[in-house]
Amino acid sequence: MDHHRPTGNIAPHIPAADWQRAQATGQPVVIVVHDTPPTGIPWRRALIPFAIAGAAVAGGWGLVAALCLLLDAAAHTATVIAGAAGPIGIGGITVKLARGKST
Numbered sequence: 001m002d003h004h005r006p007t008g009n010i011a012p013h014i015p016a017a018d019w020q021r022a023q024a025t026g027q028p029v030v031i032v033v034h035d036t037p038p039t040g041i042p043w044r045r046a047l048i049p050f051a052i053a054g055a056a057v058a059g060g061w062g063l064v065a066a067l068c069l070l071l072d073a074a075a076h077t078a079t080v081i082a083g084a085a086g087p088i089g090i091g092g093i094t095v096k097l098a099r100g101k102s103t
Contacts, residue, residue, distance in 0.1 A: 014029060022029045087094050 014031070019029065021027070089095070
């Protein structure tokens with residue numbers, strides 16, 4: 001089950017008989033690890049900035065959509081209030097804020 005071994009700079013298993021023979025004779029134990037760095041683009045380093053930028057763009061569009069929704073609700077509210085208030089007059093000048101319904 002070699003695929004369960006952690007990656008990185010770790011020594012492989014040394015058989016007990018070899019270890020004991022090396023201890024008894026004073027022979028050094030040499031461990032050869034063939035480690036070649038992976039070739040190509042490290043995808044994690046490349047994808048994280050794009051994910052952050054994508055989240056920022058999505059948040060910006062969400063903010064714009066929320067602002068448009070609020071402005072639309074405010075415009076409808078102002079139209080309803082102006083239509084319900086009828087004409088407003090100050091000092092002899094009368095202004096009608098909204099047009100009546102044409103039937």
